[in-house]
Amino acid sequence: MIDHIGLDRDGGTKVAQPSKRAAILNAGRAEFHERGYNATGIAGITTRAEGAHKGSFYNHFPSKEDLAIEVITDYGKSQRMEMLRDSSVEPLARIQAHFEFMAEELRKEGLHLGCLLGNFAAEMSSETPRMRATVIGNFTAWSGLLAAALDEAADIRSADGHDSETTAWLMIDAYEGAALRGRATDSPAPMNSFITIGLPQMLRAFAEHYTG
Template identity: 35%
Template sequence: MKPTGTRDHLLSTGLRVLHARGFHASGVQDITAAAQVPKGTFYTHFDSKEQFGAEVLGRYWEHRASNAIALLSDEARSPLQRLKAYFASKTRDRAAGPFNTGCLIGNFSAEMATDSRLVRDRLGSVFAAWTSLLSRCIREAQAAGEIRASLQPDTIAAFLIDAFEGAVLRAKVERDATALLRFESIVFSLILT
C-alpha cells in the first residue's frame, strides 16, 4: 500500500505506544486514540495489528540502521574505534531515555516471537541485517590487526548483539546503565582485543 500522511502518522505514533507499553498491552484503540484518528482509519491502512507491529518494527530498525551505518562507516576512525563509538552511542541513548522501555527489537523478541510468524520473520531479518552491519566493521578491524582473526566476524557480531540485548534487558530491570557500561568494558577490554 502506498504510504500516506495518516499511515505514516499511525506508524510513528504506534511506535511510541508499542515501545512504551508493549504489543499485547496496547490495543488498536490505544494507538488510534494516541494518534487522534478514528479507529476505522487504522484498518484502512493495516490489515491487522500483527501487520502493524511488523511494520512498526521495520520503522524502528530503519532508524537504528541509519545511525549504525553512519557510525560504523566513519572512516575518520579506525574500525575498532567505530565499534566502540557505536556501542557507546547506544549506551548513551539508553541512558538518556527511560530505561523501562528497553529496545523494541528485544521487547518484540521476548513478547512476540512465539505468537506471530510475521513478526518473528521480521525480527529474523532485523537480526540478520544488524549482524551484517557489525560483521563488516569487525572484518575491517581484523584486517587492520585491531581484532584477532581467530573467530568469524558473523559469530562475533551475533555474540555482540546477543550480549548487548541482554544488557539492555537488565538495564530495563535495574533502571540504570550499569549493565550497559559493564558490557562495553568487558567487550572492549577482554573480548575484542
C-alpha cells in the first residue's frame, strides 16, 4: 500500500511513498494495550508511529474510535479462532489447545497488559457505541465457535439440558477473569490455574455429562 505517487520536477514519476497506515495501526494497538482506550491520545499514537503526524492519522482514520474498531478486529483475527473449526482435532482437545495458544500469546505480550479485547470491554461507554458493538461482536463470534465445537463433541444438539452456549460463555468468562487478575498482579498463576485446572475440569464435566 502507498500513500501517493507524484511527479518529480522533471516530469518523471516519484518513488512511491510507503503507507503510514500500518504504522499508525500498530502504534494504536500498542498504545491502547499499554494505556487503555481513554488514556490514549492521537498525539501519542502518531509519535509512536515514527514519521506520522496528526494529518496522517486523519488521512487513514476518521477518529480514534475508528482506529480502535480496526485494532479490535485485527486482534480477534490474531487469536487463531480457526483452531476451533479444525475437524482433524477432537473437539474438546481443540478447545483446550485454543485456550493454551491464547494464554501463551498473553504471556508473550506481557501478562501485565491483559487481554486487549477484555481491556476494551472494561472501558465501553455510551459514547463509543460502534466500538461497543465491535467488542460484543467479537465475543459473540468467539462464543459461537466454542459452542459449535461443544455441540460437535456432544452430538446431541437437541437433547434436554444440553446448553453449549452457556458452557461456552462460562469458558470465556473464566478466561477473561484469569487474564484480568493476571494483569492486576502481573502473575501467571491465574491463567495457569485456568489452563491446567479450571478448563480441563469444565471439559471433563461436559464430556461426562453429555458424551458418556
